[in-house]
Amino acid sequence: MKVGIADTTFSRIDMGKIAIDELRKISSLKYERYTVPGIKDLPIAAKKLLENGCDIVITLGWVGKTQKDLVSYLAMSVGLITVQILTGKHVIDVTVHEDEAENERDLLAIAENRVREHVRNAVDLLMNPKRLQKLAGTGQRQGYPDVGPILR
Incomplete structure (x- = not known):
């Protein structure tokens, strides 16, 4: 099995290296x-990674603070959903928005945590989907502390 990792030069950290x-x-x-x-x-x-034999793809995106950046994110999201529908394979969207944190140190921590946790999710989707089933409804968050379920 093979994992595709797609990242961008727009990102402010090397998300691909972390993944x-x-x-x-x-x-x-x-x-x-x-x-x-x-x-x-x-x-x-x-799409190219899936065509090259990847079984799942993790996309690593970084979104700026402007309205144009948010519109670009929406377009990208629709595109990734389309790729999933056309290929029948998962594309895990890992996106960091620059306005998620008050300072760069916190933004870096969010980004690194989100990348690492979604890599684990992708591996579980391929190798251990039962693990994800056990976590259903538990309030898991990527990039932030988990919030837990509403009812216990």
Whole structure:
């Protein structure tokens, strides 16, 4: 099995490097990395990775603070959903928005945590889907502390 990792040069940290580091820590799965300029390029990157034999793709996007950036994110999201429908394979969207944190240190922590947790999710989707079933309804968050279920 092979994991596709698509990242961008627009990101303010090397999200692809973090994803590869986490993937190597938790599995022996092969991977292929594809780097593109920005988030609107991620849908075609995901499609190409799937066509190259990847069983799942993790897209790593970074969204700026402007309204234009949010519109680009929406376009990218629709594109990734389309790729999933057309290929019948998962594309895990890992996106960090610059307005998620008050300072760069917190933004870095959110980004790194989100990437690492979604790599684990992707590996579980491929290798251990029962683990995700056990976590259903538990308020898991990527990038932030888990919130837990509403009712216990």
